[in-house]
Amino acid sequence: MTHGTHDYVDDPRNAAIQVWLNGELKPREQATVSVLDSGFVLGDGVWEGLRVVGGHPVFLDEHLDRLYEGARALLLNIGLTREALTDAIYQTLSSNQMQDGVHIRLMVTRGLKRTPYQDPRVCVGPATVVILPEYKTPLPATLETGLRLFTVHVRRGYPDVQDPKLNSHSKLNCITACIQAYTAGADEALMLDPHGFVATCNSTHFFIVRRGEVWTSSGEYCLGGITRSKVLTACRELGIPAFEKRFSLTDVYGADEAFVTGTFAGLVPVCAVDGRQLGSATPAGRAMIARLQQGYRDLVQRDVKQRGAA
Template sequence: MAQSIHDFHDDPRNASILVWINGRLVPRAEATVSVFDSGFVLGDGVWEGLRVVGGQPVFLDAHLDRLFEGAKAIALDIGMDRRGLERAIRETLAANAMHDGVHLRLMVTRGVKRTPYQDPRVTIGPATVVIIPEHKNPKPETLSTGLKLFTVHVRRGFPDVQDPKLNSHSKLNCITACIQATHAGADEALMLDPHGFVATCNSTHFFIVRKGEVWTSTGDYCLGGITRANVLQVCREAGIPAREKNFSLTEVYSAEEAFCTGTFAGVVPVREIDGRTIGDGRPGPMVARLQGLYRDLVQRDVLVRAGEKLA
């Protein structure tokens, strides 16, 4: 049965979490926003997903960089600075007594409108800021058995149509890709760029391994992935040849290994693409090595952030 890379085993503690909404912590069942909110009306907003390890939001600086860059690109005033957002995140984690095995969604929309219309000038209030923390870990079976991908007809488009660098609430193209992959019996959609080269997946980034080299797309038609960048970093540090380049499905099908990256699950092997078994269909040695190197990088970031908090 197809599954999402974001699948997790339900945790009963999530039923009673407190959600941060515009400075207030409210029970999950009461966590609501207006039907006139820009995010609900038109998907007008930006967001970030973060993991919490050892009490620390991992790679927080990179996530806040991307959030503020996206907000500036769409002329959205978040109404809070970086320190304020970090305080809100830590307040939310403390109120929920959360320390490990946590995934957190930080969402910002343009705010409430006086009428349901796209023009930002009909917004009548400040931005809506929401922080949803959940006890959530990727399924171990996903990490051990790997994913099945299907190449969909939905493309990652040119930046003058909708810039793929924007981590916006408007994700309909990715949702359409996800639907097609699900109907094909796959776990995740593999998406091409306008030129027919491999770009990314619908909710993760994509890599292959060929002759000891790690390849990923040029990055021109995908989100500036933080886990993607971190994998490229650990490759450089470990002396593993890593290339950002154009490559085709022909080169994908004959790869020795393939994997996806994302904040939630880290580095996840891919066992099959479009009915072709990748390698021997099991996680390979490069994926195992990169999973270990990525875990080490996470721990380094946790120690740095913990030290900054104590200083």
């Protein structure tokens, strides 16, 4: 069994990486934060995952839009301009001589607290900012075989409980969903919205293909996924009918193909949902997935080219 789309090939070079921590580059084993950091105490922070291609973080502008929007919603002052944070990311890549096959975890917490208590006003310092790059490529077997999903009881909740659009460090509902899925023998969890319609997966976004159309959730109860949005863009450019809509598990079980999307692995086929095998269980049944994988790769290369020319 895989560990979902984030299963990766171990790379010994990661032992010697330099991590950017509050303006300093430190060896991995020395890049530590206090036990009184807001992220450790409460999961109080926001984060982004970035994939690096040709020395450039792909779709960086969209990722920073989401990061700063989430920070504003939480009244969290990152303490760095977008330009300064962008420079720090490139400085980190340069110090590690990284070009391709790299994934960055960009993390921002509210910073150090006087005491372990939830009130943000007991913070005594600036935000903690971490840029953690790793040599990381998806496990080939995951991309070849596809994922098995299991629909869990844990729902994506209403925005007045905890807004699913916030890419916060507080991921307990997704962790609980992940636990339920893997203990049921699946690779990842399929999560429903409060009305019983399909919402998203615990760490990726979910799509189905039915009669030449691509469907994904309404987006009301999931993170505003960057790769998700790029797949919808690829559909428009390729002339493929694509819809953000409510649909049920019955629609999923009768789908021709299904796949998930995420920054790390891109588009990954789904071979089965709740024990129902789909056409995308075999490479021969992935015609739409193959078109969209190429369309997504084209968008990535276009973004890298534009960023390199800037």
